[in-house]
Amino acid sequence: MLHPDASPPADWDRLVALVRNGSESAARSLVEALYPHVIRIVRSHLPRATDEQDVAQDVFLKVFTRIDSFRADQPFPHWVARITVNTCVDRLRRQKIRPEIRFADLSEDEAEFLENSIANPEHSPDPVDSDGREVVDKLLDTLNPTEQTVLRLLDLEQKSVREISDLTGWGLSKVKVTAMRARRKLNETLQRLESGLKS
DSSP: OOOTTOOOOSOHHHHHHHHHTTOHHHHHHHHHHHHHHHHHHHHHHSOTTSOHHHHHHHHHHHHHHHGGGOOSSSOHHHHHHHHHHHHHHHHHHHHOOOOOOOGGGSOHHHHHHHHHHHHOGGGOOOTTSHHHHHHHHHHHTTSOHHHHHHHIIIIISOOOHHHHHHHHOOOHHHHHHHHHHHHHHHHHHHHHHHHHHHO
């Protein structure tokens, strides 16, 4: 979902109507207002190596080709956020390769972060710092796109199951079951890494 302290145009409905009537300046205004939020979503859902500009361009292409289907039953930025999340999921699906993480693949700092997390699960280091973020990304990369997206929204962005359902268009039960399955897979991966640590 879009950041609440953003300063978007005051009248989304007017801008959308102008875009539908072919106004290029209104289209530019929409892109300028929404670009920071689209990029923030892309960065939080895709690996760092991804060409985020290319993904953002894909998102805005979808926004403008589908703008006639926007029904104003939700805020326009929320509708764009849903398109962005689903575009990210599509990108992850196209990558297909789900790498298996091995302890030997981690840098020294990443290995230390993981060791500390396993040794003190109640006092885990902050995953927002760079080493933590890299490890979290590597762990999430082992999951399928839907599982990655649900866990990023649920655990990293602290969204509720209802918010995730609204944002993605997936049913509540799908979100819950996906989260449960993803956590089980991550636990298995962590157990395997932990046994590698001890050997």
